[in-house]
Amino acid sequence: MLMKVIEGTVSQLRTLGMIFMHSFRKRETLSYPEEPVPLPPRYRGRIVLTRDPDGEERCVACNLCAVACPVACISLQKGEREDGRWYPEFFRINFSRCIYCGMCEEACPTSAIQLTPDFEMSEYRRQELVYEKDDLLISGPGKDHDYHFYKVAGLAIAGKDKGQAQDEAEPIDVKTLLP
């Protein structure tokens, strides 16, 4: 009985001591929002649409992000520009549904859609969480600096004719007799 009382008292005092010693340690928490949160570059936060090295929209409206999205919060419509490029006429992400899983980024064949280290998206009204293309499109290439889909695709666009993509031969001419 006596031993138990002694053991208990010592344990209590030791705990008090340890807690007290924490006052002298380095803090784990941040005084957010006064202090910014350091996020790793591959953090999965707010989604952006990037541009290719030419400064043109990377998104070709292939719909793969939308179909990969497990909560179906991406919707878009394909359009076609004068120069032959496909682009999204509208591109809408309902961030009130988004779970930031990154499946869209993984599915994207052109590196257009990317998740960024930003989670500061709170709104007072849910409707404000619906982002349109204007809200999503940034002016740079994001994490992938070099990829240019139309350089590898067979589709001809203005400034890149048939046969001018990577590893492409000149267009064939069936009317020639030369071997």
Added chain:
Amino acid sequence: MATIHVDGQRYDVDGADNLLDACLSLGLDVPYFCWHPALGSVGACRQCAVKQYQDEDDTRGALVMACMTPAADGTRISIDDDEAREFRASVIEWLMINHPHDCPVCEEGGHCHLQDMTVMTGHDRRRYRFRKRTHRNQDLGPFIAHEMNRCITCYRCVRFYRDYAGGEDLGAFGANDNIYFGRHREGVLESPFAGNLTEVCPTGVFTDQTHSARYTRKWDLQFAPSLCHQCAVGCNISPGERYGELRRIENRYHGEVNRFFLCDRGRFGYGYVNRDDRPRRPEWRSDRDDACVTLEVDAALDRGADRLRSARRVIGIGSPRASLESNHQLRALVGNDAFSTGIAAAEQRCLAVMQALNHGCGLPTPTPREVERHDAVFILGEDLIASAARIGLAVRQAAQARRETLAAERDIPYWNDAAVRTLGQDRYHPVFIAYPTATDLDDVTAARFALAPDDIARLGFAVAHEIDDNAPAVAGLEPAMGEAARDIAARLLAAERPLVISGGSLGSEAILEAAGNVARAMARRARRGGLLLVRREANSTGLAMLGGEPLEWALDELASRRADAVVILENDLFQRLPAARIEAALDAAETVVVLDHQRTATWERAHLGLPAASFAEADGTLVSLEGRAQRFFQVFDPAYHRPETRIRESWRWLHALRADLLRHEVADIALDAVTRDCARACPALGAIVDAAPGADYRVHGLKLAREPHRYSGRTAMRAHLDVSEPRVPQDPDSPFTFSMEGYNGFDRPREEVAFAWAPGWNSPQAWNKFTDEVGGHLRAGDPGVRLLAPRPGAYAYATSIPEGFRGREDEWQVMMLPRLFGGDETSSRAAPILARATPATLVLATGDATRLGVSDGDRLVLASHTGSLTLPVRREATLPLGVVGVPAGLAPAPVAGEWARLAAARTEGPGEEGRP
């Protein structure tokens, strides 16, 4: 029957097939490219290699191409064999050497046979590091986009286009790597079946250009089983919708009607559903000259009911392009004795003759598929490619089937396409066409008789007399025509299954009676034949069975003020009769209520316009020209994406209007109840209740899904309107849901399939999973019920034989010539069809043109009782003298058979020209 062993398992198969056909019919997955159920085997792509063993003791085996090997009794093969798998993986790797990195920007992606086969074969890494072959594309017209880089040289396109559909302007140029599939020079693909290239091509070389501008992947489209409304054949289609717009029409397999192929009018003529100027809310004008105001549903119904209640007598004008249910509800609203079918009297008389013949000539009506199995065809007064294109394609197959007969005599299997074609050359089963102008089937005909309508009838009567002496003889028959009649009669009698085709295109009852006489004569000679009669519009057959007064009657009632209010259902009267007469009638009416989905000239004259649903937004039943009642189902709810729309099915509007008129509480009504009422009210249509399963149909307790299970964007597509998603629209009318939730598989047989998808099969080739055998019938049976069966009895011959045609000095007899593009009321409101339509021309015999001193392109004024029309002339050497062909689909349209004067247009400026 034959027993084959596949990977150690025994299967019973049809021994006449090849191994690929047999394996696919058994549900086994074998990859393939060049083979197609309708085109046979050529063994070009080497993709369907399997290992064949000689007997039980053979362990080495040898690789064979499944599509080129008969499924003979005792055949032992292995699909899973390592060597065979490796071979197939190598083949696809070779095929992919030149394939561009295009899938994200390719309209085929997501329903691509090449993608499916690549995944099935397991090829997933590109090892080839050298350069890819590239090609320049061609502009192939408003329907088809061309991206030649994606070609894997399977040759399916030219085999379909040239060998199956008889097209001449698409070819393969060059060989091996120096190859091109296209036209000899840029230009519109001429074949009216070119649209099928989008489904026949296993990759994205030929894609649907009408879809491309507003492109959506197949997995994102909402589908429903629907019917083509662009002619009377009743082809089954799967329209796909996204964001409240119809985006695409895909073929829906029906084992007896369209099978794998549609015509371009049906596939690309849907644009009228998406028109911006469609009425979307009720419109009201208290007086004709007032500007219209839009109303809410209740206000519109109240005002409409008030006006109808205060009217002395209300009559209804139905429509052959509306469903049976809508027409029936209109008849219920106005009463049986105040209902007009909305069809002009002349056409309605032809429809009545056709219906009587279908019952009473002793020969059955063949389905379009059965048409292909007839070995002699006699076509009276129809240009099938223009009036019922899918039937025309079937007749072409009937002619070409001679090859298979010849092959069978030499023990060459019917599916060995190259051998069969080489053997057949240009030998065809006899097809005789009696039609004034050239037709697209002329290249397979034994003879075409370019005759005026009355002479076509006389030729028919003469043939009937040659077949059976009891049939009335034609007095004063020209010797040449008598010779022709003897020849036709002999060839028809020599055939095992002769077929007579006729229809109302030329508006001549005499031609129909002549066709009836030929059919009766063959029935009396106990021939297994068929009689197919072509109607003009989607529900012409059904409306003729429903019955009602002709349109002229309705106009007379209004003009003479025996009725002062009229309800017009989905019918632009100005397309049917001269404008003056219609205007007089509508001006006389105190109240005009119009229900339509298009802003037509008739709509503009309505006091109350109610926005009706087009085929994509409504359910209903149509009766096709073979007497098949089929149901079409609503594809999407227009109010989901555009909450401001007040579009309802016509039958729903009319039900509500009737309830309001009778001051009943407006209780909603469901499709099944309306269909039942219609069947009860019209005993001839009693079977339409069984045309499709009712709204309570379930599979595994589930409703059926309209959307593929990968349907994306559900929580974002409407988020710009409101971030809180509403409940998906509920559908009380059909067993389908507006959702991905519900059954969409293939393992439980069902008749109504919204879209074909099976694991690993995203392309239209997935239909093979839904059929009892490849190219056979849907496993649950093909949709629809047949209503027109021959009734036993003794049938008398028609005896009113017209006099031979005699031209007049200064007048020409008008023939209305159907047109595939631009000749039908709704599809000619779609931009791609207008772009494809050839300019309207008057067709004149070269002799007559010389007499008038005009040549091709000169403008002529055609003046008749119904108004005048200025059009350029096209001369045709074989056209009989004294007649002039006027293209259908123009307003004001002259009446077929009337006499008109022709004169050169005085100025070169635009005259009072009809709508193209």
